[in-house]
Amino acid sequence: MLEGFVFGIFYNPVKFAIFIASLILSIMFLYYSSKAKNIKTKLSLIYLHVLFFIVPLVIMAFSSSCKIPIFNCTTKQFIIFVLGAGISLFVIGFFLVPYIYLALNKNKEIKDKTLTSFIKKHSTLMKIKTPKIFYINSAKPYAYSVKTINGAVFISVGMFELLSKKQIEAVILHELYHIKQRSSFYKFSTVFLKTFSVTPAFLNLNKNLEDEEKKADLFAVKVQKTSTYINTAKKKISYFESKSA
Numbered sequence: 001m002l003e004g005f006v007f008g009i010f011y012n013p014v015k016f017a018i019f020i021a022s023l024i025l026s027i028m029f030l031y032y033s034s035k036a037k038n039i040k041t042k043l044s045l046i047y048l049h050v051l052f053f054i055v056p057l058v059i060m061a062f063s064s065s066c067k068i069p070i071f072n073c074t075t076k077q078f079i080i081f082v083l084g085a086g087i088s089l090f091v092i093g094f095f096l097v098p099y100i101y102l103a104l105n106k107n108k109e110i111k112d113k114t115l116t117s118f119i120k121k122h123s124t125l126m127k128i129k130t131p132k133i134f135y136i137n138s139a140k141p142y143a144y145s146v147k148t149i150n151g152a153v154f155i156s157v158g159m160f161e162l163l164s165k166k167q168i169e170a171v172i173l174h175e176l177y178h179i180k181q182r183s184s185f186y187k188f189s190t191v192f193l194k195t196f197s198v199t200p201a202f203l204n205l206n207k208n209l210e211d212e213e214k215k216a217d218l219f220a221v222k223v224q225k226t227s228t229y230i231n232t233a234k235k236k237i238s239y240f241e242s243k244s245a
Helices: 002-011 013-035 039-061 073-105 113-128 156-161 165-181 183-196 199-204 205-224 230-245
Strands: 132-136 143-147 151-156
Touching: 013 039, 013 143, 039 183, 039 205, 073 143, 113 132, 113 165, 132 156, 132 205, 143 165, 143 183, 151 156, 151 165, 156 165, 156 230, 165 183, 165 205, 165 230, 205 230
Parallel strands: 132 151
Antiparallel strands: 143 151
């Protein structure tokens, strides 16, 4: 395998140049991603890093062959299988699973006119497509949002029972901010890259996600012109969780 790899790449000037350039670009994008403060910029640079890191593997796949006793396959087949599996898991995880989840929960859509009017009003002001809102049949107070082509907000029954109307609105504003910023993609990317790469640990993506949560809170404060509702909502949730622990 090593002999075929060396002959296939290092004795071919064009392949060798592409191989080295891709590695340099991969390292460069990784370096700049470590300096980026914005999570959107950081993840874009990380994906570019991964892309240019993959190029040498593709060159290797088409430049050499080997036999692996367990899989009984060539290097080309093995690398293409690994790359294909990674891409497939990404597509399934980010695009297919949310659609299946929404389809399974369509009967839990909230039709309350007060809430839907509130969401529609602020979605229009934010220039985003109005997301649907669903309830989660759980006593635990929590909420989250997803964004693929269409957005959706999920709020637990426990959240509605625990919080006041204005506090619920603060939570919804928080989630609308996430939908506008496509935060669900960043969260999914962090989990995906943690599974298949060491870069998130090196780049501390969790810190960036925490910053996004703070920005979402600040957005709710800006719209409501007070920090009272978002802060008291968080305190109530924390108190509930401390009692349940």
